Amino acid sequence: MAGAERAFLDLGRLDRLAYADTPVHRLDPRAKIVATLVYLVAVVSHGKYEVSGLLPYAVFPAVLIAQADLPLGYLVRKLLVVAPFAMLVGAANPWLDRVPLLSVGPITVTGGWVSYASILVRFVLTIGAALVLVATTGFYGVCLGLRRLGTPRVMAVQLLLLYRYLFVLADEALCLVRARGLRSFGRRGTGVRVYGSLVGHLLLRTLDRARRIHTAMLCRGFTGEFHSLRTLRFRGADWAFLLGWSALFVVLRLVNVPRLVGALFV
Amino acid sequence: MSHHIVEVTGLEFTYPDGTPALAGVSFRITHGESVAVVGANGAGKSTLLLHLNGVLVPQKGAVRIGEIPLTRQTLPEIRKTVGMVFQDPDDQLFMPTVYEDVAFGPLNLALPPDEVERRVRTALERVGAWDLRNRPPHRLSGGEKRAVAIATVLAMGPDILVMDEPTSNLDPRARRRLMDLLASFEHTKIIATHDLDMALELCHRTIVVHDGRITRDGPTAEMFTDDELLERSGLERPLGLRACPVCGSLPMAGLDAAEGG
Known part of the structure; x- marks a missing residue:
């Protein structure tokens, strides 16, 4: 990795x-x-x-x-x-x-x-x-x-957040992959079924994080527009x-x- | 400034999946107080905190900040007054650079540009992170991220700071720096934490939450020496209030309640 x-x-x-x-x-x-x-x-x-x-x-x-x-x-x-x-x-x-x-x-x-x-x-x-x-x-x-x-605003904002959280997402994916690696020996434990569950977990974590980020943005007065200095x-x-x-x-x-x-x- | 008063009465909240989180919570925190909210995992601390600036709206009971009751209409006003520092700074720092992240809130308040710049500078200098201003947040250390997350909230000019686990995941030196920083704030502070030693040092008052209810509300030192209460609430005595593990001598504070070790 x-x-x-x-x-x-x-x-x-x-x-x-x-x-x-x-x-x-x-x-x-x-x-x-x-x-x-x-x-x-x-x-x-x-x-x-x-x-x-x-x-x-x-x-x-x-x-x-x-x-x-x-x-x-x-x-x-x-x-x-x-x-x-x-x-x-x-x-x-x-x-x-x-x-x-x-x-x-x-x-x-x-x-x-x-x-x-x-x-x-x-x-x-x-x-x-x-x-x-x-x-x-x-x-x-x-x-x-x-x-x-x-x-459109939605696209620009999405692009921006995508880029910011690419790193966080990669970190979380790496953690999951490492955790799997530590408990799978040889071929066992790296099959498609485990992979599916891994990706599913990542998605759930992503949704959770998205909700928390949105909350944090609302707390600082976010109304949908990114203002810039x-x-x-x-x-x-x-x-x-x-x-x-x-x-x-x-x-x-x-x-x-x-x-x-x-x-x-x- | 009655703005600094936080009043919660009969607050109840059940999550959509039926999990009860708060079952009638009431307290009043006045100007300049520093209050710790402690309790085991799942006791309802975070849910309580999320009510204080309207991320969650009370299902029953009420939250008042100063004279303003928390409703959907008063949210913008409330959120200006109550600054929320989240547990994971990665959730709070979403802009490409530290500077832009701290400017995010003030810009949303539609302040003039020079006022925004002044606030960003003041907030970053306050937490000692001005030198980090051009760095992308994801490249900061844990302690730096935490400091910047606090700056993003300070820049909004809140009267009340609400913090969820501010010292979690920090190395001892970074934890110490953060505690000194928090001690220097004159804001009303409400801190949810498992770090009872930090609570003992920073908060004169502690609210113990257990199963969605307040089991005790009073002076911190008194509470943390009540072993029976701590046991009941899924907590244990902070290290600072235990006998020395090496020489067995009793701690300086709370001598009366310490049974010796």
Whole structure:
């Protein structure tokens, strides 16, 4: 279980990165959220065989990482943690789609392999951008920004509490798993039935805790709205950031830059 | 300031599953008093506490804070006056940073921003946690969490502090710090606890609850030397009132009732 524990501690580090003070950190969360959103839509909307056209998009996370002074190695490790999902999603493509698309010398590349590569590139770009967003804005900043952008209150509040209690939930789950481990020997005691009861217990504890937290919030005058001392101000720099990057994404969506550059040299 | 008076009369409460929790509880706590509520597990302490700021509303009987009777309409007013510190600080600290957590209550009171900032600073300095203001609550130690949880309540400017097991799960040094902190408050304090030594030190008066009823209400030192009462209520004499386990000498307080050991 040490692995899971470390993963959670690491998540805290992502949040701490957001306390830094760089031009990117100082931008209004809304500018970063909307720019990232435009970015995601642009990346995802490309055709399924697109690979070369996606590559220039890497400039967005790359520039932000450099400007915000983020530790690249750490972000790459975070990417790798979720990588198995992306690898699974497209894993069947090479088998299903065997139409030859291009050939390099004696090797013929099928459509399945190209679309698989496309999925992996998109994964790196989108998750990378999301990580950079959280690392430069903080989870709270993101929630606050979403709220000011008109996200329903319930959603913003849920996101915020989800993040806060992720750690507590993980602790409680770890306790249960340890307690099971101490009283099960070898395979015995780790079967599906025990697992079911374990999850059920966790759910009950969660409900209890939710009730207590709600009570504590009511005691301090909670009426459903999270007020904040932070005032968001959308300045010139925010507009420049938002419009500049968005314009670039639109251009990248419409023009395949690598092919264009390639054509210049042919 | 009659605001500080807590008056409970004939309070009864049964949980929805039929478990009776309180069966006619009455007491009156006046300005500046420091009162311990003790009793075995399941005696009804927590249920009683939850009535004092309207988390639970009386099924029978009444709760009055100052001149205000506790009803659904007066809840906001009551909750401003009665600050509640919960047993598990993790339940109470839900914002991303300590600062924002302490500001949560004052912001809900719709105070102007500079007043909110002043209150947050005062409250955090009062509990010695100003340096922790930018930390996320889940990364604090047990003692720090407890201190911050108290600050979140202080920032609301309550006259009465209600605390559930404030010293539980603390190491001895953190417990001592917390007790010194509580001793320095001039608020009316109501503390539910199993830590009878803490009660002996901080509370001149103790209410013993057993099976949803008050079995005794009086001066703490007197009560904690009444072995028959303690036995009946599922408690035992605090260490501070027992003969020394090493040399056998009698404690300083409550000599008259100590039978020797």
